[in-house]
Amino acid sequence: MLSVEAVHSYYGKAHILDGLSFEVRRGEVVALLGRNGAGKSTTMKSVMQLVRPRQGRVMFQGADLVGEPSYRVAKSGIGYVPEDRRIFTDLTVMENLEVGRQPARKGAPDWTIEQLFDIFPNLKERRTNRGKHMSGGEQQMLTIARTLMGNPLLLLLDEPSEGIAPVIVEQMAETIKTLKAEGLTVMISEQNLHFARAVADRAIIIEGGEKKFDGSFAELEAQPEIRDAYLSV
Ligand SMILES: Nc1ncnc2c1ncn2[C@@H]1O[C@H](COP(=O)(O)OP(=O)(O)OP(=O)(O)O)[C@@H](O)[C@H]1O
Numbered sequence: 268m269l270s271v272e273a274v275h276s277y278y279g280k281a282h283i284l285d286g287l288s289f290e291v292r293r294g295e296v297v298a299l300l301g302r303n304g305a306g307k308s309t310t311m312k313s314v315m316q317l318v319r320p321r322q323g324r325v326m327f328q329g330a331d332l333v334g335e336p337s338y339r340v341a342k343s344g345i346g347y348v349p350e351d352r353r354i355f356t357d358l359t360v361m362e363n364l365e366v367g368r369q370p371a372r373k374g375a376p377d378w379t380i381e382q383l384f385d386i387f388p389n390l391k392e393r394r395t396n397r398g399k400h401m402s403g404g405e406q407q408m409l410t411i412a413r414t415l416m417g418n419p420l421l422l423l424l425d426e427p428s429e430g431i432a433p434v435i436v437e438q439m440a441e442t443i444k445t446l447k448a449e450g451l452t453v454m455i456s457e458q459n460l461h462f463a464r465a466v467a468d469r470a471i472i473i474e475g476g477e478k479k480f481d482g483s484f485a486e487l488e489a490q491p492e493i494r495d496a497y498l499s500v
Pocket residue numbers: 278281283301302303304305306307308309310458
């Protein structure tokens with residue numbers, strides 16, 4: 268579904284992604300792992316064209332996204348939830364969800380607000396509350412729900428478990444499993460190996476903008492030296 272091919276991305280002169288390549292297949296949950304500063308967020312931004320790769324291709328559904336404006340990338344069916352949740356704080360939960368609404372997309376789950384309330388019961392209870400009166404975890408859930416209102420084929424979640432209470436982290440893991448069961452393809456970036464293992468089918472480890480490992484969690488566990496070298500656990 269998504270194929271990142273030999274991508275090089277920069278911030279000014281700083282060379283961040285150094286020929287990064289990997290694939291995400293339809294229906295899987297992939298975890299992008301690596302330490303602080305490894306390049307996980309830059310990878311997601313390079314897919315969304317918020318950072319424009321200087322070399323390489325980002326193939327999605329058979330077309331190269333490199334050079335496309337970010338809104339077109341989103342419209343092509345990639346939902347992106349950045350690390351800094353971006354809800355409209357003066358709008359209610361319902362209004363935030365309506366803002367995200369896009370037409371149904373072939374091959375993608377078609378979400379209604381009622382279905383999203385089944386997945387995110389806290390949002391249902393707080394449907395008339397304004398965004399600014401919600402906890403960090405609730406805001407994170409709202410950002411994901413609003414992104415799902417766009418009926419994406421592929422969902423990119425940047426550090427979904429970061430900065431939220433442990434009980435919400437558990438809910439978040441359940442949520443991602445539910446989304447997979449509904450047929451959504453998901454890529455998460457994570458520093459939390461435990462969380463990643465609980466939700467993802469496959470791990471891709473990056474360090475210094477290069478891929479260092481690509482395989483199952485069982486394969487990763489069989490190679491503790493890789494975990495020790497590239498992950499802070
Ligand atoms: N806007 C920016 N301008 C310049 N350098 C940046 C910018 N954003 C990130 N970087 C640098 O790019 C490198 C990769 O950062 P990135 O955010 O992709 O890492 P990450 O793996 O997502 O880590 P984190 O968990 O901290 O988000 C880091 O060295 C970081 O300092």
